[in-house]
Amino acid sequence: MKDWRWALVGLVCFALVLKIGAVERGRGQPTERISGSAGDVLEDDPVGRLKVFVYELPSKYNKKILQKDPRCLTHMFAAEIFMHRFLLSSPVRTLNPEEADWFYTPVYTTCDLTPNGLPLPFKSPRMMRSAIQLISSNWPYWNRTEGADHFFIVPHDFGACFHYLEEKAIERGILTLLQRATLVQTFGQRNHVCLKDGSITIPPYAPPQKMEAHLIPPHIPRSIFVYFRGLFYDVGNDPEGGYYARGARAAVWENFKDNPLFDISTEHPTTYYEDMQRAIFCLCPLGWAPWSPRLVEAVIFGCIPVIIADDIVLPFADAIPWEDIGVFVDEKDVPNLDTILTSIPPEVILRKQRLLANPSMKQAMLFPQPAQSGDAFHQILNGLARKLPHDQSVYLKAGEKVLNWTAGPVGDLKPW
Amino acid sequence: MKLSALHQSYSTGRDSSSIPWLLFHFLCCLISLVLGFRFSRLLFLLLLSSSSSPSTPNHHLALTLTTTLQPPSNRTLFSSRVVVGRHGILIRPWPHPDPIEVMKAHRIIDRVQAEQRVQYGVSNPRTVIAITPTYVRTFQALHLSGVMHSLMNVGYDVVWVVVEAGGTTNETASMLAKSGLKIVHVGFDEGMPSSWEERLRVEDRMRIRALRVVRERKMDGIVMFADDSNMHSMELFDEIQKVKWIGAVSVGILAHLGNSAEELSVIQKEDDVENSPMPLLGPACNSSDQLVGWHTFNYVGQSAKDIGDMGIVLPRKLEWAGFVLNSRLFWDEIEDKPELGKDLDTFSGTGDEIESPISLLRDPSVVEPLGSCGRQVLLWWLRVEARSDSKFPSRWIIDPPLEVTVPLKRTPWPDAPLEISSHDKMESIQENIEKQAMKTRTGSTKRRSRSKRKREARAVVDTQILPRHSGEK
Numbered sequence: 001m002k003d004w005r006w007a008l009v010g011l012v013c014f015a016l017v018l019k020i021g022a023v024e025r026g027r028g029q030p031t032e033r034i035s036g037s038a039g040d041v042l043e044d045d046p047v048g049r050l051k052v053f054v055y056e057l058p059s060k061y062n063k064k065i066l067q068k069d070p071r072c073l074t075h076m077f078a079a080e081i082f083m084h085r086f087l088l089s090s091p092v093r094t095l096n097p098e099e100a101d102w103f104y105t106p107v108y109t110t111c112d113l114t115p116n117g118l119p120l121p122f123k124s125p126r127m128m129r130s131a132i133q134l135i136s137s138n139w140p141y142w143n144r145t146e147g148a149d150h151f152f153i154v155p156h157d158f159g160a161c162f163h164y165l166e167e168k169a170i171e172r173g174i175l176t177l178l179q180r181a182t183l184v185q186t187f188g189q190r191n192h193v194c195l196k197d198g199s200i201t202i203p204p205y206a207p208p209q210k211m212e213a214h215l216i217p218p219h220i221p222r223s224i225f226v227y228f229r230g231l232f233y234d235v236g237n238d239p240e241g242g243y244y245a246r247g248a249r250a251a252v253w254e255n256f257k258d259n260p261l262f263d264i265s266t267e268h269p270t271t272y273y274e275d276m277q278r279a280i281f282c283l284c285p286l287g288w289a290p291w292s293p294r295l296v297e298a299v300i301f302g303c304i305p306v307i308i309a310d311d312i313v314l315p316f317a318d319a320i321p322w323e324d325i326g327v328f329v330d331e332k333d334v335p336n337l338d339t340i341l342t343s344i345p346p347e348v349i350l351r352k353q354r355l356l357a358n359p360s361m362k363q364a365m366l367f368p369q370p371a372q373s374g375d376a377f378h379q380i381l382n383g384l385a386r387k388l389p390h391d392q393s394v395y396l397k398a399g400e401k402v403l404n405w406t407a408g409p410v411g412d413l414k415p416w
Numbered sequence: 417m418k419l420s421a422l423h424q425s426y427s428t429g430r431d432s433s434s435i436p437w438l439l440f441h442f443l444c445c446l447i448s449l450v451l452g453f454r455f456s457r458l459l460f461l462l463l464l465s466s467s468s469s470p471s472t473p474n475h476h477l478a479l480t481l482t483t484t485l486q487p488p489s490n491r492t493l494f495s496s497r498v499v500v501g502r503h504g505i506l507i508r509p510w511p512h513p514d515p516i517e518v519m520k521a522h523r524i525i526d527r528v529q530a531e532q533r534v535q536y537g538v539s540n541p542r543t544v545i546a547i548t549p550t551y552v553r554t555f556q557a558l559h560l561s562g563v564m565h566s567l568m569n570v571g572y573d574v575v576w577v578v579v580e581a582g583g584t585t586n587e588t589a590s591m592l593a594k595s596g597l598k599i600v601h602v603g604f605d606e607g608m609p610s611s612w613e614e615r616l617r618v619e620d621r622m623r624i625r626a627l628r629v630v631r632e633r634k635m636d637g638i639v640m641f642a643d644d645s646n647m648h649s650m651e652l653f654d655e656i657q658k659v660k661w662i663g664a665v666s667v668g669i670l671a672h673l674g675n676s677a678e679e680l681s682v683i684q685k686e687d688d689v690e691n692s693p694m695p696l697l698g699p700a701c702n703s704s705d706q707l708v709g710w711h712t713f714n715y716v717g718q719s720a721k722d723i724g725d726m727g728i729v730l731p732r733k734l735e736w737a738g739f740v741l742n743s744r745l746f747w748d749e750i751e752d753k754p755e756l757g758k759d760l761d762t763f764s765g766t767g768d769e770i771e772s773p774i775s776l777l778r779d780p781s782v783v784e785p786l787g788s789c790g791r792q793v794l795l796w797w798l799r800v801e802a803r804s805d806s807k808f809p810s811r812w813i814i815d816p817p818l819e820v821t822v823p824l825k826r827t828p829w830p831d832a833p834l835e836i837s838s839h840d841k842m843e844s845i846q847e848n849i850e851k852q853a854m855k856t857r858t859g860s861t862k863r864r865s866r867s868k869r870k871r872e873a874r875a876v877v878d879t880q881i882l883p884r885h886s887g888e889k
Contacts (some may be wrong), residue, residue: 166500223529259513280524313499
């Protein structure tokens with residue numbers, strides 16, 4: 001009997017030592033596993049979990065637009081084009097629509113660019129409407145569910161509201177024809193008209209090769225406390241300030257322009273990427289829209305993102321625990337930004353850096369060509385797979401119609 | 417992103433009528449001045465806005481000067497706390513850095529950098545043993561404090577072995593004590609000669625003396641040669657941690673910059689072995705990063721002979737400063753080390769010269785090239801010295817402080833060029849002259865009484881002082 005008791009005590013001690021050892025080893029590790037609210041899903045493989053059917057649209061919806069302006073391949077809305085290319089050669093694609101779980105419509109709505117390179121959204125509703133009319137008349141799958149098992153990529157400023165001015169976008173609301181479909185968009189703000197339930201938020205496109213070309217060795221010490229490069233006042237459109245970024249960027253400038261810890265300016269240096277790798281915190285404030293490619297850049301370069309945008313929904317919010325990784329600051333707290341950042345305990349900062357160093361985190365923010373496992377394309381497919389199986393109620397009975405095809409502004413009804 | 421249609425309607429409205437609009441505009445301008453933003457646009461937006469849906473943009477009337485916000489007038493359908501429209505720019509009452517926050521931030525930065533060093537830096541850092549030959553002279557304080565500050569900033573343990581020519585002095589000791597480092601202050605019995613050639617040889621012997629100290633005390637670490645007039649980068653100390661037995665780094669040569677432009681261009685022409693604008697001394701590697709030879713310095717031409725001369729001061733073929741040694745090379749018990757061809761004790765007197773640690777080794781090919789095979793320049797060599805007969809106040813402290821300082825018209829040194837620009841008015845030797853004036857008070861008063869000038873503000877010391885000065889040399 002005594003032997004048994006001693007053996008048990010010995011076992012308990014052994015387990016304790018192992019656990020302590022594990023904790024200590026974890027402390028010295030450069031990375032940490034990431035698991036969000038949906039669980040540890042960043043490294044899931046979508047192949048075998050879903051099937052996607054890609055509609056064959058005439059090239060005026062995709063290829064011809066791209067030929068007219070090849071700048072669409074490098075700007076921050078390029079995700080729609082690369083997703084199309086990825087799906088065409090992906091193992092999740094099926095040529096048999098009867099067995100498909102999801103249907104994808106390749107229409108490039110964000111490729112009508114001004115000479116400056118900004119996309120004009122004025123024709124996008126008509127383009128989308130025309131595409132949907134095409135697929136609903138040529139295939140029976142749209143009418144089966146009125147689009148509930150279809151997904152669309154709408155990476156524009158305010159998603160499927162198709163406008164760059166927030167008031168106008170709110171006025172328009174999401175395009176009526178897309179009310180039942182799943183939207184894959186970059187815009188995300190809680191309780192906003194332009195974010196519908198069940199949408200998948202994705203990061204904006206940032207060119208992976210360009211960022212990888214500017215990597216510096218990791219032993220170079222991080223000596224900048226807070227880093228930001230960008231506009232504080234949009235002098236062309238909002239000279240007094242207060243409109244642009246809801247006054248948050250202007251507040252950052254006015255409060256911290258003479259603070260040596262804040263390396264903030266409007267000058268865009270050639271060493272922008274290298275500087276981000278030498279910084280501990282990178283500000284990611286809202287602009288005209290709450291999202292920006294700065295978040296992607298901060299994650300790739302290991303700089304803790306400081307997100308100043310009330311109620312923002314960040315990319316892949318169910319797979320990535322952004323609260324643990326970034327610092328969220330309310331817009332009304334911007335004047336106290338230095339107090340907030342310096343009062344974060346160093347262990348928390350080190351943990352955030354460890355999470356950011358996780359390679360699966362960086363992969364999830366990128367759209368590499370050719371696609372690699374764990375990248376943003378796969379995260380989108382994972383998100384779609386998590387929404388399966390479709391609820392039986394989305395399948396409409398014969399003759400039942402839910403969507404109003406004539407709703408919306410009169411200009412939208414014109415054929416494209 | 418513009419209210420451009422509104423702008424157009426506003427401007428056309430203004431053209432059509434005159435006085436009432438102007439008055440109204442003036443009134444709006446006054447209100448805008450008070451409120452702090454352009455009030456008229458807001459008014460027109462509210463008056464001329466055509467849409468009447470409940471999602472009309474809300475306008476937050478907030479003042480930029482205070483931090484209070486008034487609640488919006490009408491709300492959107494959704495219960496969002498984020499409202500679209502013009503917001504105030506929040507500025508706190510005193511928008512300047514707070515020193516306590518700055519200190520906290522620096523502590524955070526230090527912690528993050530320490531963690532980076534743990535993860536990506538050297539795993540088992542070894543002590544850095546810095547060997548510096550020095551002697552008391554005018555520029556000693558300048559050079560030595562440069563090296564001292566570099567060593568104080570090194571992130572690893574440092575033992576500083578200072579060998580002083582002419583025996584240990586209190587001046588040097590007091591300067592070294594300010595550093596807070598572990599110091600081994602060794603005296604060397606010879607004084608420092610005044611010609612460059614001799615000086616370099618004496619320095620070699622001083623370094624050998626220091627290596628003997630390292631061997632006697634069985635010091636464990638990495639030996640590097642920090643000459644007191646060199647400039648070291650912090651990356652050098654990180655790089656030398658990688659050495660196994662004996663390593664070489666590239667040294668950049670900054671030739672004495674006090675020269676005219678022609679002499680510098682002559683250097684560049686002669687040194688056409690490598691087309692670098694700055695000559696380098698260091699290892700040369702082939703494409704597979706193996707040591708194949710050495711970049712050395714070959715200069716044919718005039719160079720300075722004596723310390724303090726106005727000529728180019730040149731390095732030799734290879735400098736000690738470009739080499740780092742593992743101190744265990746000098747331990748007897750270690751078996752697995754490259755053989756030392758010559759023993760440290762055989763160097764004594766002026767017979768045997770060694771110019772670089774390579775002469776110590778039996779087989780020079782075991783030297784490891786560091787700093788990405790010599791492509792990174794991690795330290796810079798420069799020799800700038802004042803004349804060996806220049807006088808300076810002891811420890812650079814003048815006590816009691818001088819009451820009157822007067823400018824000098826001519827340099828007291830006979831062989832220097834007579835034209836001196838007003839900048840080189842030798843203010844630095846005013847204290848010299850004053851000190852001598854204080855020492856030989858009778859002599860100077862004789863001078864002053866002899867000159868007929870009655871003005872006391874300016875006393876011109878003329879050439880008659882020169883013979884007296886040379887007599888004191």
